[in-house]
Amino acid sequence: MTGTIAIIRGFGSVFAILFGLQFVSMGAMEMSGPFWPLRIEELSSSGGLFALAGIGVYVCPMVGVSLTSALWGRMGDRYGNRLMMVRALAGLAITQLLVSFAQHVWLILLLRFLQGCCAGYIAPAQAYGIQVTGGRNRGVLLTWLQVATNVGSLGGAFLGGLILDASSFTAINLTAGFICAACAVTAFAILPHPVGETNRAARDRIGQDQASKARSTVPVWGLLVLTGMMLASRMVLQVPFALYMDEVFHAPYWVTGFSYGLLALGFVVAAPLWAQFFNDRSTSFILVWMALVAGGCSLLTTLAGLTRSVEYFAVIYLLWGGLLGGTTPILVALVSAAAADGRQGSVLGTAQSWQQIASVAGIAIGAGVSQIFGLTSVYPLVSLLYAASLFAAVGLWFSARPRLPVGDPL
The missing domain is CATH 1.20.1250.20 (MFS general substrate transporter like domains)
Structure with missing residues (x-):
């Protein structure tokens, strides 16, 4: 474990920002996760609609992500992964705020699908992290970003339950939307633009790494x-x-x-x-x-x-x-x-x-x-x-x- 801590310290302050953004934003999106069936049941006019929409409210964002993640990834390679992270967080904020006011099951499903299409935060965050660390110890980096997602999900679900006990489902989504908006502003203002390695030793190391990959x-x-x-x-x-x-x-x-x-x-x-x-x-x-x-x-x-x-x-x-x-x-x-x-x-x-x-x-x-x-x-x-x-x-x-x-x- 000591070796892992040393590796994390070697990543620098950017890793702490990435970890925090992933923890907070993914936690915000999971605040409503366990409670969607309650909202869908409240708005459904029949048992059949509830059964269909109860699954669709979880599947629709996944379908949206699966259709667009590769596209956003290519855009990140061209225009920068940092920009794609800001775009994804802004998209999550906007769609989450819109969902909070939706009063129809089909509109919720549509917005959840669009939310998946606008999302795709995790992939550019991973690519950005690899870029700023020069590809060093990428397994450790990606694992800790995944840990941030899991811990954020657990904490977000708990916080969402507290909000639902005290207020309403609309309050959960409004809170999540504002949190994602704050994360987008933070990412844009704080995350540095990646600087490519230009010295000869770095180029030699990259060449050796790629040769190792080929083998x-x-x-x-x-x-x-x-x-x-x-x-x-x-x-x-x-x-x-x-x-x-x-x-x-x-x-x-x-x-x-x-x-x-x-x-x-x-x-x-x-x-x-x-x-x-x-x-x-x-x-x-x-x-x-x-x-x-x-x-x-x-x-x-x-x-x-x-x-x-x-x-x-x-x-x-x-x-x-x-x-x-x-x-x-x-x-x-x-x-x-x-x-x-x-x-x-x-x-x-x-x-x-x-x-x-x-x-x-x-x-x-x-x-x-x-x-x-x-x-x-x-x-x-x-x-x-x-x-x-x-x-x-x-x-x-x-x-x-x-x-x-x-x-x-x-």
Whole structure:
């Protein structure tokens, strides 16, 4: 852990600003997250509309992000990732303020879709961070930015609940909109313009890094597929989780929320440790461990589906979250390392789009399977999907061999 702290200090003050912006802005957007079904139920005229819109209010932003992230990434490569961060925060602020006044379900769904289209903050923030740090220890950097997102989400949901108890759902969205607007102003006023490295030693180091990439990388599409498979496996449980807790354990709501939160807690605690463990490791080494992590996730989700003890179930979720801390941030760092330095925004935007597509697919699969085969079928399904990820990681490990840089074809 001491090594990780030293690396973070080496990033400088810009990292602290990036971490703070991501923590605050993502927390603001999650203030309304758990409570959208309450708002949709209040405005719905029928049970069918509520069922459809209750899913759509979460899926619509994901679809918007998946359609536009690659475009915003290319714009970031051309006009600067800093500008794209400000644009995304301003877009989130405007759409969140508009949503706060929406009184019709279909208008809310439209605004949520536009919110996803205007968003795309995470990818340019990652690309900007890599740019200002010269690509050093990118796995640690991306992991801590992901930690900021997770911690912000947990804190935002709690703050949103406090606001809802004291006021109204409209107040939650208004507060979030103003917070995002303040973040946009802060990013524009404080974040420095990246300065390219011009000295000979820096150019030599970059050349050596790129030569190392050429020897160790696997196809970017393969890394994106593996990332999507592991993310979709987790998202299968997004819709049926609360229903499963009620049917199998007859758990009160606080136990359901606590168990679900343990997944994020495990991620937050373990992700920096995984980042330090994988720092400066070869792609082949990381892929071997990805196979082991996928196997561990498969085993844990099998146990989660078999146990009828809510205490054991909670412990399994904490351990599962710990394993997840070594998946998406590390794989995204590999995707970034495989891309040319001038295309970080485009490649990371594509990665974010792919993650959103995988999330939507996972949510749809989980909702469909639980409806057709019952809630007890979801954990065996997740276990099988993680087993498939294991074989995908092994396949990528076998394909890792000397090759030319493969970031350009994306």
